Amino acid sequence: MAINSDGPTAAVEVHGLYAAYQRQPVLENIDLVFPTGQWTAIVGPNGAGKSTLFHVLTGSMKPLRGSVHAFGHPIAEHRRAGHIAYMAQREAIEWDFPVSVWETVMGGRFGHMRQDAWWRRCLPARWYHPRHRDAVRQALEAVDMLAYSNRPIGALSGGQKKRVLLARALAQQARILLLDEPLAGVDPPSEKLILDVLRRERQAGHTVIMVTHDMPSARRYVDHVVLINRIIRGEGRPDDMLSDAKLAALAVSAIDTSAGDVGSVSGSITTTTS
Numbered sequence: 001m002a003i004n005s006d007g008p009t010a011a012v013e014v015h016g017l018y019a020a021y022q023r024q025p026v027l028e029n030i031d032l033v034f035p036t037g038q039w040t041a042i043v044g045p046n047g048a049g050k051s052t053l054f055h056v057l058t059g060s061m062k063p064l065r066g067s068v069h070a071f072g073h074p075i076a077e078h079r080r081a082g083h084i085a086y087m088a089q090r091e092a093i094e095w096d097f098p099v100s101v102w103e104t105v106m107g108g109r110f111g112h113m114r115q116d117a118w119w120r121r122c123l124p125a126r127w128y129h130p131r132h133r134d135a136v137r138q139a140l141e142a143v144d145m146l147a148y149s150n151r152p153i154g155a156l157s158g159g160q161k162k163r164v165l166l167a168r169a170l171a172q173q174a175r176i177l178l179l180d181e182p183l184a185g186v187d188p189p190s191e192k193l194i195l196d197v198l199r200r201e202r203q204a205g206h207t208v209i210m211v212t213h214d215m216p217s218a219r220r221y222v223d224h225v226v227l228i229n230r231i232i233r234g235e236g237r238p239d240d241m242l243s244d245a246k247l248a249a250l251a252v253s254a255i256d257t258s259a260g261d262v263g264s265v266s267g268s269i270t271t272t273t274s
């Protein structure tokens with residue numbers, strides 16, 4: 001699939017999106033445009049539907065209604081072509097699986113490997129095309145984890161696991177990066193490292209969309225903020241969206257949704273200004 005992402009095209013466009021689990025609505029009437037090359041923070045309380053939105057954006061969950069396009073093409077085409085990199089929450093990974101850091105990050109290359117000659121895909125991992133090995137090495141270097149390449153993923157600290165998940169997303173060399181809470185549970189140096197990596201991705205023209213509860217970092221780094229709790233509660237510049245008043249209103253919006261059995265949450269949004 002040839003995708004022309006030059007010019008002002010939106011990286012991702014969502015129209016009239018509804019999503020539900022067992023017919024219980026989680027997202028309703030979502031309309032969003034993520035411009036190419038911008039860094040967006042998705043902010044909302046626990047249970048607001050942020051991860052669900054990402055499942056739909058990656059094409060792993062079918063919406064009840066509505067459409068999702070990336071660079072003007074249906075999201076399913078991008079999923080097949082590996083154009084969208086996704087960093088799941090740490091909890092979403094089976095860490096006891098007996099694979100090394102290197103093999104985990106190589107997983108980010110599987111979409112690209114479909115373009116390799118069939119015989120190369122049958123070879124042992126050490127014979128993978130050098131461009132895959134280079135991408136993995138660069139990604140591990142970017143998150144300062146190359147020295148841990150041979151370590152089993154189960155033998156990493158929480159912050160190191162986050163960095164490996166980010167490396168796997170980077171190895172995909174995708175134009176769109178979706179990151180579900182990349183800053184959760186990391187210490188300040190790791191947080192700075194991750195934010196600097198994402199800033200470089202944005203500078204390279206990639207579109208970065210991250211879920212976060214870290215308001216000081218969002219205020220400092222991102223271009224655009226989307227407030228969500230089952231429906232879109234606001235979007236705009238970080239200064240406007242992340243005021244204490246807006247965040248307090250977002251936390252109250254959680255109470256509005258509890259009648260629908262979604263979003264009945266304890267707000268976990270930090271309103272501390274940096």
Ligand SMILES: Nc1ncnc2c1ncn2[C@@H]1O[C@H](COP(=O)(O)OP(=O)(O)OP(=O)(O)O)[C@@H](O)[C@H]1O
Nearest residue numbers: 021026044045046047048049050051052053262263
């Ligand atoms: N597999 C599932 N089956 C049924 N309900 C689900 C499933 N996954 C999520 N939900 C429900 O959907 C709602 C939205 O969940 P989601 O994980 O998208 O929220 P979130 O905003 O990412 O929350 P958090 O900040 O806690 O990660 C919640 O009420 C949750 O209980």
